[in-house]
Amino acid sequence: MKILHTSDLHIGKYIGTYDLKEDTEYVLNQVVDTAIRERVEVVLISGDVFDRPNPSEEAIKMYVSFLKKLLDKNIKVIAISGNHDSGIRLSAYKDILGKGYFVEGEFNSPMRKVSLNDEYGPVNFYMLPFFTPFIVKSNLKLEKGLENYDLAMDEIIKRENIDTSQRNIILAHQFVAGFKFGGSEEDFSYSNGDEKNVAGVGIISLDKFQNFDYVALGHIHKPQKISRETIRYSGSLLKYKTSEIDGPDKSVVIIDLKEKGNIEVKLDPIKPLHPFVKIEGLLSELTNTNPNENDYVYLIVDDDKTPIEAKNKLTPYYKRIVDIEFPNDTLQQKMNLDTSLADKRPIDFICEYYREKTNKDLDEENKKLLAEIFIEANKEGGQN
Template sequence: MRILHTSDWHIGRTFHGHSTMDALADVLGALIDQVRDNAVDVVIVAGDVFDSATPAGPAYTLLGDTLAALHDTGAKVIVTSGNHDSAARLGFQARMLRDGIHVITDPLSVGTPVTIDDADGPVHFYGIPYLEPAIVRQHWADVPLRTQAQTMVHAMGLVGAAMAEHPGRTVAIAHCFAAGVDATVGLEREVRQGGLDVVPLDVFDGPDYVALGHIHGRQKLSERVRYAGAPLHYSFGEQHKERGSWLIDLDADGLVQVEWLALPVPRRLVTLTGTLDEILSAENVAAHADDWVCAVYTDAVPQAEPMRRLKQRFAHCAMVQHQPTTVDAHQERSYASRLKTAVSDTERIEAFLEHVRAGQGPSERELELIEEVLDERVIAEALV
C-alpha cells in the first residue's frame, strides 16, 4: 500500500495581511498531481485543515474541491482535526462527503479503525483528532487528563487495545507536539507560547507508521514517526524549510520505505539584512523583485518611511524591522538616570534621542531646531 502523509494546510491563513488562498490552491493542485503520478492509495491529512474555527466560505470551497480531486485520483482520504479546526464544523461537513473520504473529529471514535484493504490484507488507520484535555476529559472521567501528554497516552492506549483486536498493519494519525522536535523548525503559535506540552516519543510505539501534524517543518523523529509539515510557508521563520509530503510504502510485513516528495514554492521568502541603502541596492532588487521580502535594516537611526521606500523597489515586501548594529556608548547609564541628571529641557530631549537612536544624539541642525521650538514655547507661555 502506498500512503501520502500531509498536514497543516491552514486553509484561510494570511501571510502578513496577504491572502494565501490562491497560492495554497496551486500547491494543493501539485499535491493532487503527485498522488496521481505515484499511484497513491491513501492520503492522510494530519490536522489543522483550516486556520480558524470559523473559516470563511472560500476556505470550505477549496477544501471540498481538493478532497473531491484527491478522490477522483482513486485514492482514499483520511482527515483528522487539529487545534485550529472546529471539530464540529469539520465533522458536519464529513457527512456530506462521498465514500472513500473519512473525516475524523469525534474523540469517542479513537480506537475505531478505518480499515482499507490491499493485496496483502487490511491496513488499519487510527485517526486521533486534536484532544484538548479540558474538553475531552468529560468522555473519560475515570482517567486523569490534565495535560496533552496524559491525553495522548490514553488515546494511544485505546489504539493499542484495538490493535490487539484487529490484527494487521497499522497507521496512527495524531496532532500534537512530540518529544524530539527540532526547535528551529516552524513551530505553531501555541507551541511557542507554551500552550501545548510535550508528548514522549515512546507513546507512539506499536504502529507501523505514525503520521503527525502540528509542526510546520518536516521532521523525522524515528523511521516510523514523522511530521510532514505545512505545504506552504506561513512565516519568514519557515523560509529555509522544504515544503512537501512523505510517501510511505507498506508491504505485507509493514513499513518498507519512506520518501520525501517536495512541493513547489509559489513565491520564495527571503530576509535581507543591512543598511536600508544596502537592502535597496540594484543587486538586491534584481535578485529578489518577485520574492516575499523581510527587510532587517541596521542603520543606527530609524529611517523615514522605510516600508514605503521598500515597497517602491520590492512589490512583495511584507515585513520591516529595525535592528541597529551600533552599541550605545552610554548604556552604563540608563535613560531614567540620565533624565534625573538633566537640568534643562534641551538635555532631556538629548537624552531621549540617545535612548531611541542607539546612543546617537541630535545633530547640530536638530539642536538648532530644538532650541527654536523651546524658545517659541517660552515666548508663548509669557504671552498667556
C-alpha cells in the same frame, strides 16, 4: 499500499496582510499531482485543514475542490481535525463528498478505525484528532483530572485493542517528544520557543506509539522524523513566518507500505508559488537591486535609518514586504512595523502584564491553566 502524508494546510491563512489564497491553491494542486504521479491510494491529512474554526466560504470551496480532485482519481482521503479546526464543521463535508472521504473531527474513545485492504491484508488507520486533557477527561467520564497530555494519551491507548500482527497507522495532531519547532506554529503554549518546555500544552512520549507501523503527525510546521523514519511530522506546505526562511524546504511524505515490517518512506518536494526570502543590506543596496516583485520578502536594513524613512523608500521596490528589521535601531523593539504584535500570543501579553504589575513571573500552574483556556477559546471562537 502507497500513502501520502501531509498536514497543516491552513487554508484561508494570511501572511501579514497578504492573502495566501493563490499560494495555497498552488501547493494543494501539487499534492494532487504528486498523489497521481506516485499512484497513491490514500492521502492522510493530520490536522489544521483550515487556519481558523470558522473558515470563509472561499476557503471551504478550495478544500472541497482539493478533495474532489483526489476522490475523482479513486484516491481515498483520511483526515483529522487540528487545534485550528472546528471538528463539527470539518466533519460536515463528508456528506457532500460521499465514499472515500473519512474524517474524524472530534475526539472519541475508542479511536475511530478505518481498515483498507491490499494484497497483504488489512491496513488499519487510527484517527486521533487534536485533544486536550480536559476533553479526554470529559469524554471518558474520569473522576480525576489529567495533569498533562502524556497521561491523557495513556488513557486513550489503554482502551485500544490494537492487533500488532496487522499493519497499523495512526494520525495525530500533537507535540511528540523529540520534535523541533518550525517557527510558525500558532499554539497557545508558553514555550518561549523551547521545545523542551511546552508548558500548558505538553509533550506525548514516544512509547505511546510503539504499536504503530507509521505515525502520521501534524501540528509542527517543520518536516522532520522523530526517533525513527516512520514517526514523522510532514510539516506545513508553505512557510508562514520569517523564522522559517532558512529552514528546510517543504515536502510531503510518500509511504510505500508492503507486508508487515516492510515500509519505505521518502519525501517529495513542494515548491511555493511565491518564495519567502530574506534580503539584507544598506538601504542604498536594497533600493538598487532587481528583486522578484512577487516574492514575499523579509528585509534587514543595516543603516541607521528610521523605520518610517526606510519603509517609504523600500515599498516601491518590493511588492510583498512581510517584515523589515533594523538591527541598528534602538527603537526596533518598539517599532517592529506591522507584525511584532501579530507574532505574540495572547498568553505572552498576560504574562508580561502580570510581570509589570507584580514584579514576578506567573507560576507554571497558572500558565498551564491559561494555555488550556486559550486552546479551548481558539477552537470555539476562531481567534488566533
